[in-house]
Ligand code: SF4
């Protein structure tokens with residue numbers, strides 16, 4: 090910075106002189122903006138009037154300060170206004186609290202500090218040079234000045250250096266319009282450059298089917314490198330070379346095999362890393378954003394669906410500190426092309442020749458109602474799919490009950506789910522609450538593929554608190570330090586009886602957390618396993634009044650709401666004697682169990698596995714097209730909003746069931762979303778407390794003892810292919826490419 | 835479209851509601867008189883009778899019977915004359931005439947509603963579209 094300082098000393102008087110005598114100059118000087126020079130020529134107002142007024146500006150982005158202990162507060166002055174910040178904050182954070190947004194490229198609040206872009210320079214009184222505010226801790230009484238001529242000149246200089254090697258391809262760059270470099274060069278850059286030489290060019294890297302690279306655009310902020318090592322936990326990306334030869338890349342030709350890799354697209358401040366499926370599809374200002382919820386796993390990540398007309402063009406994360414912070418998994422981000430393939434758009438009946446024939450809704454519903462009224466009530470079975478919203482599950486249950494059947498359940502919840510105690514199927518400590526834990530015991534769950542965002546939380550905790558992780562299940566690569574304790578129930582028994590070395594870690598832990606996978610719901614001996622886990626929990630004091638570390642990690646978006654609404658089958662084997670099977674988007678049901686003379690109705694949005702067996706198809710809306718409540722694995726209910734219109738002649742799920750009930754003569758008493766929600770309120774009021782986590786009231790200790798025999802077969806992975814778990818992702822071409830290239834062993 | 839411009843002269847505004855009414859009735863009469871030749875031009879005798887077309891023209895006019903603003907009536911009349919000229923000058927094709935005047939506004943769906951009788955509004959709307 091010595092050189093910059095020198096340069097500014099040299100230029101400043103000249104600039105001031107030149108702007109005053111504006112006649113005939115032959116060289117085009119690089120000057121600061123006119124206000125800068127005039128501000129410079131005027132005497133500065135006294136920056137610290139006594140006493141300094143508090144900052145009149147609200148904090149950037151509504152940031153709030155939390156003081157762990159009040160005596161740690163220090164006072165700094167930003168542009169002459171005093172702010173109180175906790176000790177250890179950086180100058181940049183102090184400025185944010187004072188309401189001043191400092192331009193930055195390399196600083197990111199969730200990553201470590203690199204301090205290598207120099208865009209965040211500010212002036213601090215009594216320092217000889219401008220300081221990089223993101224890397225400088227705030228000290229008591231510091232007088233920070235963010236809009237002095239020196240700071241402005243420094244920013245202009247940095248911008249000029251950055252643009253020196255940045256290509257001028259904004260018109261064909263996908264980042265255009267949401268590019269930090271573009272915005273900041275407009276706001277802080279100089280209006281001309283002195284660069285006449287040739288720009289450098291960098292070879293593009295192949296990072297796989299999701300991330301497109303144009304490495305010439307890279308400004309070496311290293312955000313992507315820090316993200317990959319710190320959050321995603323893959324040491325694939327790195328920095329090669331020095332000076333103008335500096336390049337980002339994988340050291341050897343290698344794909345980025347992380348389930349969070351898509352997030353580097355968001356954090357890259359320029360267009361060096363962009364989305365490959367979205368490349369050249371649209372400009373971001375043409376898109377309509379709809380705030381919605383992801384349904385591809387049970388985490389319920391907050392997303393924004395960007396659409397143009399009837400087409401979903403991309404999915405971006407939305408900030409939610411309690412659930413997904415600001416990341417989403419690759420499945421969430423890139424499954425959207427599945428919404429355009431294999432869609433069901435008309436009601437269809439299978440004819441005598443085994444082919445589907447398009448019919449009108451009127452005829453389709455008449456046929457379904459006729460068949461349903463002919464069979465005995467106990468031969469009617471209804472199964473809700475893993476993507477169902479709470480409204481449609483409520484309607485399905487009410488409809489079947491009115492038909493006289495009680496055999497209704499949600500796939501993934503197993504043959505005899507236990508819906509009585511809510512604490513037995515939700516994540517009691519909450520996703521954000523996992524950060525308080527210091528020992529984790531993962532039982533039959535592989536969070537990396539089952540819930541990538543929960544895995545990112547565990548990783549964060551392991552990195553921040555050196556939390557210990559013990560894992561029971563089939564061998565797998567979790568991307569943090571862990572001990573593989575065993576592969577099945579045998580290890581569980583050892584732990585329960587205190588014979589295992591990991592017991593001491595559990596016993597000494599302050600906040601131990603046990604996470605049980607919902608894959609175990611499918612096992613015959615599920616109750617026995619759960620009672621052993623509860624013994625372990627009791628021994629390690631996992632459930633206390635101030636801390637509940639007993640967690641169940643669900644797999645599917647509909648599971649929690651289904652259990653809350655009481656979608657529990659009357660008998661576990663009802664499907665084998667069924668004559669009328671109503672599948673509401675259920676594709677993972679074992680169709681071989683259904684008797685061959687049963688009449689199968691498939692209501693759903695994709696022509697997936699179950700359609701091969703269906704006798705009649707009723708087209709429904711996908712999550713991007715309807716308003717529906719989903720409850721995630723920690724018991725927080727959120728709702729999706731329609732981003733695009735429905736396809737063809739499809740209808741919302743609950744409307745289909747409501748219409749069918751009328752045709753069948755057992756009319757359901759609700760005609761609108763509001764009315765059906767009022768019905769839900771009488772069954773599970775917590776589903777209507779939107780965006781709020783509803784903890785379970787009773788804990789598992791109230792459970793009766795279990796006398797089931799535990800089998801010693803090992804736990805199996807609940808998900809074989811992270812990228813393809815439901816009808817939408819199975820229809821997606823991008824997900825198919827990912828499974829082909831990234832899962833190769 | 836020079837012939838249209840020739841044919842449609844913008845007449846002076848009607849002075850009173852009575853005058854506007856007479857103009858409309860005159861227009862209706864002219865239209866009725868040319869229905870046989872229209873049937874001839876467009877080969878409509880297999881699909882429509884003179885009486886049907888006459889009542890279809892009358893229905894188009896009655897659709898606006900509630901309008902009392904003279905200027906609006908004049909404007910609608912002008913549009914009607916324009917349309918009429920297009921038809922008699924064969925500026926339209928057979929399917930235009932069939933679509934607009936023979937099959938009518940209701941479209942091809944001959945749903946007299948006996949099937950949906952007794953259904954709730956919800957079900958009726960449900961059969962129409964997803965958005966209600
Ligand atoms: S690729 Fe993007 S995020 Fe990575 S260093 Fe370059 S500019 Fe930064």
Ligand code: FES
Nearest residue numbers: 195206207209223
């Ligand atoms: S943001 Fe401070 S140096 Fe990059």
